[in-house]
Amino acid sequence: MNKKYLFLSGLLIVLGIIMAFLPAKKYGVQISPENLLLELTDDTRFVSTDEVALYLIEADPQVQLIDVRTPEEFELFSLPGAVNVPMDSLLNPNFEPYVDQVGMKTVLYSNGSVYASQAWMLYRRKAYSNIYIMKGGLNEWVETILKPIAPAATSPKEAFDLYDTRVAASQFFGGGSVVVAPNSSSGSKPAVQRKKKKAAKGGC
Amino acid sequence: MGHNHPKDHQKIAYKLPLIGVAFLFVIIVGFVTTKEPEHKYALSVADMHKAVINHKETLTPEEAVKIMYSNNPAYRFVDLRNPQDFINGHIDGAVNIPLQNILSEEYQSLWEDTAITNILYANSHDKACGPWMLMKQLGHNNNRILLGGYNFFKNNVMDNFTLRSNNYQDEVAKYDYAKIVQETSGGQNVSSQATSKKAPPVARKKKKGAAQGGCS
Numbered sequence: 001m002n003k004k005y006l007f008l009s010g011l012l013i014v015l016g017i018i019m020a021f022l023p024a025k026k027y028g029v030q031i032s033p034e035n036l037l038l039e040l041t042d043d044t045r046f047v048s049t050d051e052v053a054l055y056l057i058e059a060d061p062q063v064q065l066i067d068v069r070t071p072e073e074f075e076l077f078s079l080p081g082a083v084n085v086p087m088d089s090l091l092n093p094n095f096e097p098y099v100d101q102v103g104m105k106t107v108l109y110s111n112g113s114v115y116a117s118q119a120w121m122l123y124r125r126k127a128y129s130n131i132y133i134m135k136g137g138l139n140e141w142v143e144t145i146l147k148p149i150a151p152a153a154t155s156p157k158e159a160f161d162l163y164d165t166r167v168a169a170s171q172f173f174g175g176g177s178v179v180v181a182p183n184s185s186s187g188s189k190p191a192v193q194r195k196k197k198k199a200a201k202g203g204c
Numbered sequence: 205m206g207h208n209h210p211k212d213h214q215k216i217a218y219k220l221p222l223i224g225v226a227f228l229f230v231i232i233v234g235f236v237t238t239k240e241p242e243h244k245y246a247l248s249v250a251d252m253h254k255a256v257i258n259h260k261e262t263l264t265p266e267e268a269v270k271i272m273y274s275n276n277p278a279y280r281f282v283d284l285r286n287p288q289d290f291i292n293g294h295i296d297g298a299v300n301i302p303l304q305n306i307l308s309e310e311y312q313s314l315w316e317d318t319a320i321t322n323i324l325y326a327n328s329h330d331k332a333c334g335p336w337m338l339m340k341q342l343g344h345n346n347n348r349i350l351l352g353g354y355n356f357f358k359n360n361v362m363d364n365f366t367l368r369s370n371n372y373q374d375e376v377a378k379y380d381y382a383k384i385v386q387e388t389s390g391g392q393n394v395s396s397q398a399t400s401k402k403a404p405p406v407a408r409k410k411k412k413g414a415a416q417g418g419c420s
Contacts, residue, residue: 005217
């Protein structure tokens with residue numbers, strides 16, 4: 001009877017030794033190429049500048065902005081609360097904890113969309129979850145939030161609503177234009193009118 | 205109960221080697237039948253990161269134009285957009301591989317053909333970045349990204365070549381962000397804002413002057 005127990009335990013030990021010498025997985029936990037491609041084919045990885053503006057205005061504690069530009073650019077201008085993780089130190093163990101935070105929504109941004117997309121690819125392969133890209137980057141941020149363009153008079157109501165929201169957001173991020181808003185608008189309108197008159201004169 | 209117990213015990217002990225062998229069998233079958241994944245990463249994340257920072261595997265629109273007009277056989281344009289977009293317009297000689305199909309077997313020979321360099325393009329530069337990185341990580345090194353993407357190429361290179369045709373870099377800051385924030389911020393210092401806001405009308409006046417000159 002003892003022999004049979006010995007046989008069994010011997011078997012398990014041999015199995016254990018075999019397991020110990022099996023080749024280890026090369027790169028740790030990763031998302032398979034097929035799944036990565038699947039994520040690339042839809043646009044859920046993007047958040048719009050309007051959404052980011054909303055997060056910042058609401059001071060959403062579950063959103064972490066990551067600025068992947070150079071430290072010099074970051075120094076000159078960055079979004080409130082953003083952490084600078086430059087492109088060349090994306091995989092730096094000192095910075096990675098900012099990106100891989102459980103329960104946090106991480107939004108990557110750069111001047112355009114390219115660097116943020118590249119960083120997204122690297123982080124997603126490492127299976128970090130809740131990683132997003134600010135669509136259009138800071139260039140889009142200026143065009144939509146800081147300097148929103150008024151919709152054409154024939155635009156649908158939604159376009160005007162969106163424009164109003166953006167103007168409010170630009171007042172939030174620009175700060176003082178709240179106070180000056182009436183001045184600035186009355187200041188710019190005559191300029192436009194003058195232009196029209198002169199254009200008419202030019203036409204003779 | 206007390207009498208039966210040793211007997212049961214012996215019965216189980218008798219079956220133990222059998223159970224052990226069955227256990228081993230299941231594990232061996234498991235190992236033998238595990239499929240190798242079809243697509244395996246050939247590059248580590250760190251190596252991919254280095255390749256990304258290098259910014260080398262790109263192609264400027266100027267180079268693309270030369271290739272397009274010379275029908276250079278060493279290059280092949282690969283259109284990653286969906287078939288509808290492809291039908292509506294594409295770069296001459298391009299092959300359409302919709303993004304979701306880039307890993308399918310159908311196109312494997314195309315990626316593995318190292319004699320021809322593939323020029324990947326989608327609507328924008330960043331949309332071609334992901335596919336390029338994916339193929340690079342799977343070990344396909346003969347791909348380049350068309351800077352600016354199809355939309356830029358179509359509007360500023362194919363249709364009309366202008367001064368703007370050099371602005372294909374997506375990551376260049378178009379604005380001085382800090383300055384714009386300064387301009388739009390600080391309700392307290394209204395005066396400074398007023399001066400900064402007066403600047404654009406001056407520029408407009410100049411333009412008007414030019415128009416008048418043309419008239420007289």
